[in-house]
Amino acid sequence: MTDCGTCKRLGDKNSLVYETNYWKISLNDDQAYLGRCFVDLKRHCGDLAELKKEELLDFLEVVKILESALRKAFGAVMFNWTCLMNDAYKAKIPKPHVHWHFRPRYDKKVKFAGLIFEDLEFAHHYSRERKLEVSREVKKKIIEKISENLKGRAK
């Protein structure tokens, strides 16, 4: 759908981490929480309540696979999952599209790709002010490292 940021992201394969039948996982440009991803429903659907059972069960598989990969790749301790969709309601005619924000959380510094990633808010709500935009090269390395640790890849 045009005018839908999530549909647009679905069309972009540059940040692709993983995909299943119903969901596509893309690395977020902001890596303040190392491994932060978007998990986008592949069809344009505006409300969590309208998910089909098979989509939700597939989401559970995504949660398992992604959390496991991030623990192994970088030692993530726990994870924040949020389904918000606020931005879509800035438009006169909102076109929300179900997607999740996935933030791995860490109790230790992580050195990777020549950088130090530190979760300064561990055990507290994530910060929206603290941002860390990484280079395209570092993004690629993060994706590779997560990919190496994915199990049961559907595609």
Add this chain to the structure above:
Amino acid sequence: MTDCGTCKRLGDKNSLVYETNYWKISLNDDQAYLGRCFVDLKRHCGDLAELKKEELLDFLEVVKILESALRKAFGAVMFNWTCLMNDAYKAKIPKPHVHWHFRPRYDKKVKFAGLIFEDLEFAHHYSRERKLEVSREVKKKIIEKISENLKGRAK
């Protein structure tokens, strides 16, 4: 489980809005977002990835029923769902317990029980600073109003 805030909340029936086989919904003391609730898994389980299929499918029913009730009761426009569990990690031995924060969001002021509720951040991320603790009487009225609008109550 002792030392688990979510288990403690499960034992408290004062704020009960609704319950299903696997989930209990309680009204949050903070009503900055009118109808804000906790949705607690009834068993002590520490990770979204460990949910059983039947628990997740039951959660989908909760989402449907609760969103529908809040639209009808107060005209909520959309909803923020977050599964965070940060607080549990403040402890030396964390005992996380899967629960959701449910925040209905509004594009208009809502007058109810002699108060005016206003979502000052509509179409933006929820505020954690803006709090609105309401009296026990108002809380009871909010719960009653939501309850009147619940469909397909399991219990």
